[in-house]
Amino acid sequence: MTKLILSTGNIVSGGPSIIRKPGAFRSNLELTNSLRSNFLAAQEDYAAELAQGHHGANGNGSANGVDLGRPPAAVWTAHKDGALYVPALERDIHGLQEEPAQYDITAKLFFLPGARVAQRPQHAKEAVDLVLAELRAPAVDLLIVSFPGMSFEGDCEWEADKQNAAQGNGEDELATWPAIEELHRAGLAKRLGLAEFGSEKLSRFLQSVQVRPAVNQINLKNCCNVPPPLAKLAKEQGIDLLVHSDCTDILPKGTLRDLLGPGLGGAGLLAGPETDADGLQGDLTPQWVVKYTAVVRDRGVIENKGYFAGAELVDE
Incomplete structure (x- = not known):
C-alpha cells in the first residue's frame, strides 16, 4: 500500500485576488x-535541471539518446513520513507574507466516498497539519467539514431541505465529529463548520455533539432561497449560514487516475496497461481533499489559496 499526498501549491497568481469575482469557478x-x-x-523545473546537467556533461539535452522532457517520478516526487508527495514540497518558498493574525484562514475538508470512516481522524489531522505547515500558521480560523453523499438540491428550497434529511450517514458523521472537536480543543481550528446540513439533519446533529458548529455552508445552485426552517434553526442556534459552489465528490476516482496516469494530460506516475510498463500499479482510491484560503483582513483580498488531497494505492 502506498499513501499519496497531492498538492497544488498557491494557485493565486499575479498577486492577491479580490474575493468577489464574477462567475464562480467550481x-x-x-x-x-x-x-x-x-x-x-x-x-518542467526538474527536467530543466536534468537537461542542464546532461548538457554540461555531453553537450546536448539528452542522456543516451533518451528525451528528458518528462523526468522520472523519483526526481520530482518525494517519499517522506511514509507517504509519497506529488510533487515534492518546497517548504522554503511557502508561507504567508504577514503575521498569521492579519488573516482569516479557512479550510474546508472533504471526506470522499470510498475511504474508510475509521481513517477519518487520521485524515483530518493530516489535512490540517499540511495546511498549517504550508501557510506557516498556528491555526485555521474556520474548519468546515463536508461529508460524502450530501447535497442541497430540489425543485424548491422546501423540497431540497426535505430530501437532505435522508442523505448522508448520520452515524458515520457523528462518529467522525469527535476527531474534529479534538482539533478545536488542540487549538488548531478556532471555529468549526458543516456543509450541506438541512434543518432536520442539523437539528439531530446538534443534540449529539459537544462542540457545536458555528457555520453551516450550503449550495443553493438549484434553489434561490435558504429554506425557512433552516434559516429559523440557524438563527435560534446562533449558526452562520454561508453559501458555496463546491462539489461534494470533489475528486472522483476516475479523475484522479487520469491525473496521475500515463495518458495525455496525465503526470505519468501510474503505469499504463502494459504489464511491463514503468510506474505505480494498483487500485487507487481518493480519500480526502482540503481546500484552504488565507484572506488579508484589512484589505479583503485572497493572498494564498490551494488544495491538498490524500489517496491510497493498494497493490492488486
Whole structure:
C-alpha cells in the first residue's frame, strides 16, 4: 500500500485576488486544473535541471539518446513520513507574507466516498497539519467539514431541505465529529463548520455533539432561497449560514487516475496497461481533499489559496 499526498501549491497568481469575482469557478474544476498545472510545473523545473546537467556533461539535452522532457517520478516526487508527495514540497518558498493574525484562514475538508470512516481522524489531522505547515500558521480560523453523499438540491428550497434529511450517514458523521472537536480543543481550528446540513439533519446533529458548529455552508445552485426552517434553526442556534459552489465528490476516482496516469494530460506516475510498463500499479482510491484560503483582513483580498488531497494505492 502506498499513501499519496497531492498538492497544488498557491494557485493565486499575479498577486492577491479580490474575493468577489464574477462567475464562480467550481472547486472540482479548479482542483483538477491546479493539480495538473502543478505537476507539469514541477516536471518542467526538474527536467530543466536534468537537461542542464546532461548538457554540461555531453553537450546536448539528452542522456543516451533518451528525451528528458518528462523526468522520472523519483526526481520530482518525494517519499517522506511514509507517504509519497506529488510533487515534492518546497517548504522554503511557502508561507504567508504577514503575521498569521492579519488573516482569516479557512479550510474546508472533504471526506470522499470510498475511504474508510475509521481513517477519518487520521485524515483530518493530516489535512490540517499540511495546511498549517504550508501557510506557516498556528491555526485555521474556520474548519468546515463536508461529508460524502450530501447535497442541497430540489425543485424548491422546501423540497431540497426535505430530501437532505435522508442523505448522508448520520452515524458515520457523528462518529467522525469527535476527531474534529479534538482539533478545536488542540487549538488548531478556532471555529468549526458543516456543509450541506438541512434543518432536520442539523437539528439531530446538534443534540449529539459537544462542540457545536458555528457555520453551516450550503449550495443553493438549484434553489434561490435558504429554506425557512433552516434559516429559523440557524438563527435560534446562533449558526452562520454561508453559501458555496463546491462539489461534494470533489475528486472522483476516475479523475484522479487520469491525473496521475500515463495518458495525455496525465503526470505519468501510474503505469499504463502494459504489464511491463514503468510506474505505480494498483487500485487507487481518493480519500480526502482540503481546500484552504488565507484572506488579508484589512484589505479583503485572497493572498494564498490551494488544495491538498490524500489517496491510497493498494497493490492488486
